[in-house]
Amino acid sequence: xxxxxxxxxxxxxxxxxxxxxxxxxxxxxxxxxxxxxxxxxxxxxxxxxxxxxxxxxxxxxxxxxxxxxxxxxxxxxxxxxxxxxxxxxxxxxxxxxxxxxxxxxxxxxxxxxxxxxxxxxxxxxxxxxxxxxxxxxxxxxxxxxxxxxxxxxxxxxxxxxxxxxxxxxxxxxxxxxxxxxxxxxxxxxxxxxxxxxxxxxxxxxxxxxxxxxxxxxxxxxxxxxxxxxxxxxxxxxxxxxxxxxxxxxxxxxxxxxxxxxxxxxxxxxxxxxxxxxxxxxxxxxxxxxxxxxxxxxxxxxxxxxxxxxxxxxxxxxxxxxxxxxxxxxxxxxxxxxxxxxxxxxxxxxxxxxxxxxxxxxxxxxxxxxxxxxxxxxxxxxxxxxxxxxxxxxxxxxxxxxxx
Ligand SMILES: Cc1ncc(COP(=O)(O)O)c(C=O)c1O
Numbered sequence: 184x185x186x187x188x189x190x191x192x193x194x195x196x197x198x199x200x201x202x203x204x205x206x207x208x209x210x211x212x213x214x215x216x217x218x219x220x221x222x223x224x225x226x227x228x229x230x231x232x233x234x235x236x237x238x239x240x241x242x243x244x245x246x247x248x249x250x251x252x253x254x255x256x257x258x259x260x261x262x263x264x265x266x267x268x269x270x271x272x273x274x275x276x277x278x279x280x281x282x283x284x285x286x287x288x289x290x291x292x293x294x295x296x297x298x299x300x301x302x303x304x305x306x307x308x309x310x311x312x313x314x315x316x317x318x319x320x321x322x323x324x325x326x327x328x329x330x331x332x333x334x335x336x337x338x339x340x341x342x343x344x345x346x347x348x349x350x351x352x353x354x355x356x357x358x359x360x361x362x363x364x365x366x367x368x369x370x371x372x373x374x375x376x377x378x379x380x381x382x383x384x385x386x387x388x389x390x391x392x393x394x395x396x397x398x399x400x401x402x403x404x405x406x407x408x409x410x411x412x413x414x415x416x417x418x419x420x421x422x423x424x425x426x427x428x429x430x431x432x433x434x435x436x437x438x439x440x441x442x443x444x445x446x447x448x449x450x451x452x453x454x455x456x457x458x459x460x461x462x463x464x465x466x467x468x469x470x471x472x473x474x475x476x477x478x479x480x481x482x483x484x485x486x487x488x489x490x491x492x493x494x495x496x497x498x499x500x501x502x503x504x505x506x507x508x509x510x511x512x513x514x515x516x517x518x519x520x521x522x523x524x525x526x527x528x529x530x531x532x533x534x535x536x537x538x539x540x541x542x543x544x545x546x547x548x549x550x551x552x553x554x555x556x557x558x559x560x561x562x563x564x565x566x567x568x569x570x571x572x573x574x575x576x577x578x579x580x581x582x583x584x585x586x
Pocket of ligand 1: 219276277278279280303351355383385386413415421425426
């Protein structure tokens with residue numbers, strides 16, 4: 184059964200049959216609330232598109248602009264947004280490989296790539312692997328972009344070569360939805376300094392209905408920027424790799440500098456699945472976003488009742504909760520050993536390592552998300568109410584247990 188089951192209603196025995204990273208990386212008694220996979224069944228139109236493609240033997244290489252056209256139509260219908268011009272797009276194997284290829288075009292070895300921690304760990308890992316210099320401009324205490332500090336970092340990056348800003352819009356792990364004005368200020372500062380913006384918009388479909396989402400390429404002054412988009416997170420398709428890079432009006436020539444071969448890594452079945460999701464999986468997405476909102480509220484209630492000293496400032500997008508354990512005395516010691524794991528989401532360090540051992544719950548390690556993550560961990564609440572409730576009960580029991 185697909186689609187007809189309400190989202191987040193799978194039981195743990197069904198989920199444990201899954202063979203993906205989320206369900207196989209931890210011991211079998213552990214509740215996995217870490218990597219960004221959702222505990223849902225797929226949208227029926229996606230399954231049908233894949234089955235039909237397999238039936239007709241349509242398992243060759245990806246081709247054409249249908250995925251880009253489907254995203255442009257989705258953006259128009261959902262947010263009333265232009266900004267996504269299929270004539271200025273390229274399919275890329277996935278969002279992060281798209282980011283890597285764009286950074287190769289826009290910057291050179293040793294140039295700065297600005298990131299805003301806490302942020303998705305591969306932003307560090309891939310930029311560093313590429314020989315770029317990662318420059319951190321942490322979010323403010325309210326988890327917003329620090330605009331004056333970004334402008335400074337852009338000026339200083341441009342003073343030493345060609346700089347780029349990897350923007351996460353909406354933001355992983357905090358769920359922050361950047362406002363139009365914030366993004367326009369980013370665009371203005373980047374333009375003034377000659378820094379190029381690459382916006383990772385993979386979480387855009389998962390913005391709550393009450394919040395206003397702004398695609399980066401729709402803001403004033405963003406014409407030299409890029410957006411990387413994908414149906415991967417919104418429809419839970421990370422195993423069906425595909426993504427699209429869109430260039431702003433002044434960035435088309437740079438997009439054309441991506442080697443044609445980059446497109447060879449796109450999974451044709453991935454592109455078909457993502458296209459079907461964007462065109463025909465919108466009711467499914469709405470049901471999932473509603474379910475996530477219920478889970479967001481449940482998590483807030485559970486934390487207030489059982490772990491009141493854990494701080495959480497919920498964002499209006501994604502299914503990720505950035506939890507701050509700094510008020511718990513043991514967190515200081517747990518965080519002390521954590522520095523080495525910046526950018527490496529596979530390392531269990533700090534609070535997450537402690538919780539794995541003592542609560543048998545797997546969260547993502549805060550230090551992997553960069554500076555300021557020492558006492559934090561990221562919890563994925565795209566699961567059933569039962570799993571979420573049990574996970575918080577286990578954490579509360581471990582935290583409250585005598586040591
Ligand atoms: C912000 C962000 N970018 C990129 C990715 C990975 O996307 P892809 O598999 O398309 O590289 C994720 C996955 O969780 C993510 O959260």
